[in-house]
Amino acid sequence: MSSIPKIVTLGTAGGPRWWTPLTAESRFGISTAVVVGDRSYLVDVGLGAGRQFTRAGLEMDSLGGVFLTHLHSDHTTDLVNLALFGMFGFTRERTPVPIIGPGNRGMLPPVSPRATGPVEPVSPSLPTPGTADMFRLLMEAHATDLNDRVLDALRPSPLDLFRAQDIEIPEGIGYHPNDNMTPDMAPFTVFEDDRVRVDAILVEHPPIAPAFAYRFTTDEGSVAISGDTAKTANMARLAENVDLLLHEAISFEWVEELYGGSADSTGQASKDHHYKSHTSVAEAADIALEAGARRLAIHHLVPGHLPIEAWRRTAAHAAVDVLIPNDLDVIEFARTASSI
Ligand SMILES: [Zn+2]
Ligand SMILES: [Zn+2]
Structure with missing residues (x-):
């Protein structure tokens, strides 16, 4: 068993799109496996995550946890497949796999000032479900299928195989989903087992809140994933x-x-969203430099269909070397790996 910790970039495209033209090389939706010894962890489960996890040679028995950075659909759309298809991949009894992510937003975001008429929310009785509610509702929506499995085939329910839980944001830091979604704060631990400690911090992705980044610390090295x-x-x-x-x-x-x-107001609102909620390659490099990170790689590439040469041209002007992975690339993060 290799003890060199690594990530596998299961999917590297961002955004809720089937970026066209679709080819054999098209990037899958955002999802990263963190592999430590014989244990694996998933950060986000975008389009095709379960299939890519399998293609990477990883097995459900190895899965130690699923971490959602935020509840935008490009980060969660394969959660349902991970449970409904993944349930057949468990070959032994084990403790439930934790699914850890943001809690209920608590209130709707404000309507864009560019709105030209009334805007009605979806699901007014539960308009901002968190991770635990989301997983429960996804399973309930598939109860017809699941009850076949549970009652007729005597399979364990995914509600017993997985345990979805909401992250509690530390009190006293001044967090508010609309007015102060990214207060200055220290990272806080959301998960720990015998292989990894996972710390989280609030990041800036309005209007969604809370949105987290995660850091995995192991005995051999550490990796931070921005969301x-x-x-x-x-x-x-x-x-x-x-x-x-x-x-x-x-x-x-x-x-x-x-x-x-x-x-038009929709186009302008979309443009506003990208500028206030995402990061350029140059800015990512500045963060790496500021943090003293030893290596930088980028992912959640938007647009997902931009040729890698175009990313390389942009990265050539960045303040540090930038790795631009393809799907299923393996990047080691042992402390002994070469630095930037
Ligand atoms: Zn995204
Ligand atoms: Zn997002």
């Missing part, structure tokens, strides 16, 4: 002296091309 975020001091704090920083990146050149000349 979706604009450039924020909290991220540098979480990634302090980390062996590998895996940070999101967007092409603002693409944003300008797509929405730059847009006069």
Whole structure:
């Protein structure tokens, strides 16, 4: 068993899109496996995550936890498959796999000032479910299927195989989902077992809140994974002296091309969202430098169909070397790995 800890970039595209043209090389939705010895952990479960996990040679029996950075669909859409298909991959009895992520937002975000009429929320009785509610509702929506498995085939229920739980945000830091979603704070521990300690911090991805980044610390090395975020001091704090920083990146050149000349309110609101909620390659490099991270890789690439050469051209101007992985790349984060 290799003791060198590593990540496998299961999917590296960001955004709720089937980025076209779709080819054999198209990036899958955002999802990263952190592999420590014979244990694996997932950070986000975007489109195709379960299939990519399997393609990477990982097995459900190895799964030690699932960590959701935030509840945008491009980060969660394969959660249902991980439970409904993944339940057949467990070959032995074990404690439930924790699914750890943001809790209920507690209130709706404000309506965009660009709105030209009334806007009705989806699901007014539960408009901002957190991780635990989301998983329960996904399973309830598939009760017809699941009850076949449980009653007729005597399979264990995914509600017993997985345990979804909401992260409690530390009190007294001044957090508010609309008014102060990224207060200056120290990382706090959300999970620990005999292989890893996982710390979280709030990051800046309005209007969604809370949004987290995670840091995995092992005996051999550490990796910080940003989730979706604009450039924020909290991220540098979480990634302090980390062996590998895996940070999101967007092409603002693409944003300008797509929405730059847009006069309608939807286009303008989309453009606003990208600027206040995402990070350029140069900004990710600045964070890595500020944090003293030993290596930087980018993922959650938006747009997902931008050729790798274009990312490389942008990265050439960054303050540090930038790794631009393809799906299923393996990046070691042992302290002995070469540094930037
Ligand atoms: Zn995203
Ligand atoms: Zn997002």
